[in-house]
Amino acid sequence: MxxxxxxxxxxxxxxxxxxxxxxxxxxxxxxxxxxxxxxxxxxxxxxxxxxxxxxxxxxxxxxxxxxxxxxxxxxxxxxxxxxxxxxxxxxxxxxxxxxxxxxxxxxxxxxxxxxxxxxxxxxxxxxxxxxxxxxxxxxxxxxxxxxxxxxxxxxxxxxxxxxxxxxxxxxxxxxxxxxxxxxxxxxxxxxxxxxxxxxxxxxxxxxPLLPGLDGRKMSKSYGNAINISMTAEETAKRIKKSQTDSERMITFDPENRPGVSGLLSTAAICTGRSEVEIAEEIGMGGSGQLKKYVTEAVNEYFAPIRERRQRYENDxxxxxxxxxxxxxxxxxxxxxxxxxxxxxxxxxx
Structure with a gap:
């Protein structure tokens, strides 16, 4: 038993x-x-x-x-x-x-x-x-x-x-x-x-647990989280500041590339695509292109939520x-x- x-x-x-x-x-x-x-x-x-x-x-x-x-x-x-x-x-x-x-x-x-x-x-x-x-x-x-x-x-x-x-x-x-x-x-x-x-x-x-932007546990104290209440600009800034690595080719490897993989996980959950698929699409575009993709994915997904939130902030x-x-x-x-x-x-x- x-x-x-x-x-x-x-x-x-x-x-x-x-x-x-x-x-x-x-x-x-x-x-x-x-x-x-x-x-x-x-x-x-x-x-x-x-x-x-x-x-x-x-x-x-x-x-x-x-x-x-x-x-x-x-x-x-x-x-x-x-x-x-x-x-x-x-x-x-x-x-x-x-x-x-x-x-x-x-x-x-x-x-x-x-x-x-x-x-x-x-x-x-x-x-x-x-x-x-x-x-x-x-x-x-x-x-x-x-x-x-x-x-x-x-x-x-x-x-x-x-x-x-x-x-x-x-x-x-x-x-x-x-x-x-x-x-x-x-x-x-x-x-x-x-x-x-x-x-x-x-x-x-x-x-599955969504990692933070640096691949560690998403936490307020690590500064690796995107808050629901952030504006599109604040989100872009937070993603831009996130740590990646010097390798240009984008691959999904949580163990050895936590920063890049954390960003890929965020994009994947917001778009419904897989991390590997997104990584292959960006390929040699490097971390700049990856961050741009993640920013757009997050801001697009949360746009209606943030619009509603603005109404409550004013009431x-x-x-x-x-x-x-x-x-x-x-x-x-x-x-x-x-x-x-x-x-x-x-x-x-």
Whole structure:
């Protein structure tokens, strides 16, 4: 019997979910989200935003969380948080997330969802939390000491998923431990107090990770990302400044030519062509021609998204309204779920 928590089993379940989504999308409640630590970039768009819009348009119950509380798991300041949150909503709307179909809300605005943290913490051991590889990776990446909030970050995520009775979470392979812990918490609660929460499974992303312009992981801190909010001119500038190499012939070789290959991957995902095909077409055109091709591919793909985004930039009141309405709906759902939890635990007085 393969282990339930193995990648193979997760993949089987994910494939079954894909089949189910096509037939009965309304049986699925999806939750996903982002930490507002800066601007969203192409990696976010092709990695998650695009598939959120697809799920929303299939009539799945979609919920998108702006995880503002999770910023302080490994940051010492919330200086730009409000600006980051509003810009994140603008990015969501510009990319096609429809607030009439998808609930967009902020962590800190939903007290009842955060209150689930207390009973959930009683269902996990310190060893289970310490074992979570994502927590270790986050800690190492930030160079931050292990705060209590960072240690319990996976439990916080379980609250996010379960408060709205989420049963499907789109993730990459590296996030599977979070889904396992959420499933464990839901089962332990149900076994101990009576069934309140659904079984949760991962919908594994089919999109390969888009590298940054230098071939490394796309990241705000590396300066190798193209933000959704950038203008066509800023995009051209960022691509022009990217590091390539001295070899004139353009080839796709991620191992030995990370800069050139990162640019080819960006062009490929925006045009729907393969990296090798684009490389062969440019051939001896060198990095100048490659950068020109990539710039045009990105700017053409994102032109309608950026045009929509400009409208939201000029209408902050609407952006705030979207968030207020999402927060209101989230509070309604969270209070109902918290009520069921208190009822199951015999804590209604």
């Amino acid at each position: 393969p282990n339930e928590n193995s990648y193979e089993v997760a993949l089987q379940k994910s494939n079954a979910i894909r089949e189910g989504l096509a037939k009965t999308p309304d049986k699925f409640t999806m939750l996903t989200g982002d930490r507002p630590t800066g601007r969203l970039h192409l990696g976010h768009y092709f990695g998650t935003l695009k598939s959120r819009v697809e799920l929303q348009d299939m009539a799945v119950h979609t919920n998108v969380l702006i995880a503002d509380y999770q910023v302080i798991t490994d940051r010492d300041t919330t200086e730009h948080i409000q600006d980051n949150v509003y810009n994140m909503v603008m990015d969501y709307l510009a990319c096609g997330i429809d607030p009439d179909k998808t609930m967009i809300y902020a962590h800190s605005a939903v007290p009842a969802a955060n209150q689930l943290m207390l009973p959930f913490l009683s269902l996990v051991s310190e060893a289970e939390l310490a074992r979570n590889p994502t927590v270790k990776a986050e800690m190492e990446a930030s160079g931050h000491e292990l705060t209590g909030l960072l240690l319990t970050y996976p439990v916080h995520q379980a609250c996010d998923i379960l408060f709205c009775k989420g049963n499907v979470v789109p993730v990459g392979r590296d996030q599977l431990p979070h889904i396992e812990l959420t499933r464990t918490i839901a089962r332990r609660f149900n076994n101990r107090y009576g069934k309140v929460f659904p079984e949760v499974d991962a919908l594994l992303s089919e999109t 902050l009141d609407y952006v705030k309204d979207v968030l207020h309405e999402g927060n209101r709906r989230a509070n309604e759902i969270a209070e109902q779920t918290l009520g069921e939890v208190q009822d199951a635990m015999g804590m209604v007085y």
